[in-house]
Amino acid sequence: MYDVAIVGAGIVGAAVAHRLRQVWPQARLLVLEKAPHPAAHQTGRNSGVIHSGIYYKPGSLKATLCTKGREALYAFVREENLPHEQCGKIILATQEEELPRLQALYKRGLQNGIPGLKLLSSDEIPHYEPEARGVGAIYVPVTGIVDYQAVTQRLLERSQAELRYQAEVQALTRTPEGYRLATRSGEVFQARYLIACAGLQADRLARADGLNPPLRIVPFRGDYYELRPEARYKVRNLIYPLPHPTYPVLGVHLTRMISGQVEAGPNAVFAWAREIYSRTGFSLQDTWEALSFPGTWKFFFKHWREGLQEYRRAFSKRLFWQSLKRLVPSLQEEDLVPARCGIRALALTQEGTFWDDFYFVSQERSLHVLNAPSPAATAALALAEAIVEKAQQTWSLSL
Ligand SMILES: Cc1cc2nc3c(=O)[nH]c(=O)nc-3n(C[C@H](O)[C@H](O)[C@H](O)COP(=O)(O)OP(=O)(O)OC[C@H]3O[C@@H](n4cnc5c(N)ncnc54)[C@H](O)[C@@H]3O)c2cc1C
Known part of the structure; x- marks a missing residue:
């Protein structure tokens, strides 16, 4: 017992x-x-990022536990001598119309008590990431990388x-x-x-x-590309776009991993199986449970535009590259090599909203x-x- x-x-x-x-x-x-x-x-199968806590609704469990957990995690990995690095990241606005959202995110970060946040002008961005370009950015120094x-x-x-x-x-x-x-x-x-x-x-x-x-768990697949070794210098640490305002993802980003590789991704597309990672992976039980749940269809109807865009990008390296090129214009399509994937558990309500x-x-x-x-x-x-x-x-x- x-x-x-x-x-x-x-x-x-x-x-x-x-x-x-x-x-x-x-x-x-x-x-x-x-x-x-x-x-x-x-x-x-995740991105290996120690998140700061900037994104989450103030007062939510995500906001409070991410901030507290981040500090506890840094203390644990230091004490245990596990590979990690507090390298910081930048979140880029690539177009003028994104600037109000960048400002709002910065304010949310302050409300969540994230230390050391800095708003950057377009001229200051290359100081942190020499190859990145944008009209403004937030520098988040407490973000890090680790081997989960x-x-x-x-x-x-x-x-x-x-x-x-x-x-x-x-x-x-x-x-x-x-x-x-x-x-x-x-x-x-x-x-x-x-x-x-x-x-x-x-x-x-x-x-x-x-x-x-x-809630019903509905699987969403996230594919990654990897930068070929000769192109890794184009990403010093972590480069993120502004998160999508309504779709529950952070947007494809560039992440230096603790292993030294630089990964690009993940996207987010409906998956036909909860735990099968090949592109053609299919589980009748998983698919049936997802598609017989009314919340899944309501979610699809609400987000059909983003879903379609994500699906197109999942099958087109060119579209994937174009999303990343907005962040780092010097990236070439041939810099990207297909890599692994992960599957997220998205918890959907009957009404088609994600929890x-x-x-x-x-x-x-x-x-x-x-x-x-x-x-x-x-x-x-x-x-x-x-x-x-x-x-x-x-x-x-x-x-
Ligand atoms: C692509 C991707 C990128 C992400 N990036 C980040 C990131 O950079 N930073 C971050 O903080 N978070 C990230 N996340 C989220 C984070 O990885 C997850 O929130 C976290 O790993 C969830 O941990 P878990 O233990 O709940 O689930 P899991 O890691 O999925 O573990 C659940 C375990 O339960 C086992 N299990 C299930 N059913 C049974 C059963 N019946 N009997 C026995 N065992 C069972 C499974 O085999 C599995 O090992 C990412 C997630 C994904 C998918």
Whole structure:
């Protein structure tokens, strides 16, 4: 009998295990992960950016936990000697009409308490990024880069939880003492409490636990290109456009990774499978669940223009390059080499809006993380603290 079973060894599950160990040193913790290693999905396929917290609605969980989590993450990676760099980034306005949105974003950053923000004139931009051009920019010095796979691995080690890979939880049964968890391969585990951090499978786990979540996870694919080594000098650190005003993405950007590569992307297109990464990947169950949900169609109707644009760009290297060339005019189409992709879990409501904040629900003996989109990797340590606090309160657990 374990005290707490955590489903999912992405960064959120790992951070929850780590937090539980801090507040409950004697606990028997179990982490069940269906992949053969940690960070196999969103966490291991993201942009590797430590976000500042500039973008999010003041007072939202995203805003408060990103700011707090960023500081906690920097402290953790420094202490643990994990590769990272606080390199800063610039957010560019490339046309005059974008300037009011740039100003508004700057003000939001101040409201969110992001330290060191600077508004840059077009002449000042090359001082930070010699090849970038724009009519104005925001310099964000606290943004950084990190290897989230390494962070996840280290959090799991420090948690001293028992780890089981290739253990896909298929059935959850409540028992008088807590939960019985059965895996696809037939193993059975018992735990007093359950915390599900299942990323792209979050809604399914919640339904398996008898909840009726108001959200459906709909997968959105993000493709990346990589700059060929001879072109890497064109990007010193991180160069972002202004985020789209209504579509839930930051826009394709240029990111120096901790490995030294420079990546371009990701775009955001509807995916035909939650966890298959080939371009032709298709899952009947995932597609059926997404397309039989009214919220998906309402989302498509609301955003058909952006969706179409993203789809065209997904199949045209030229269009992808043209988006990036607006930020760095010296980029050549042949500088871009197709690279990996990631799939985001977009949580949609019945009304077709995306749930724009972290969201977790707790009940008698379980807690489900139903929405942990970007910047959840940055915020993971603070998010885990909030999750464990909420669980403790709901379960009346005094440790
Ligand atoms: C393309 C992309 C770029 C991003 N860029 C950034 C960025 O630069 N900075 C940032 O802060 N955030 C970024 N994000 C967001 C961030 O990566 C995610 O918010 C975060 O990784 C979510 O972590 P998670 O642990 O909730 O999910 P995941 O990493 O997806 O982990 C969930 C785990 O649960 C496991 N699981 C699911 N179901 C079961 C089951 N039934 N039994 C056992 N195991 C199960 C899965 O196998 C998986 O390993 C990005 C995301 C994407 C997709």
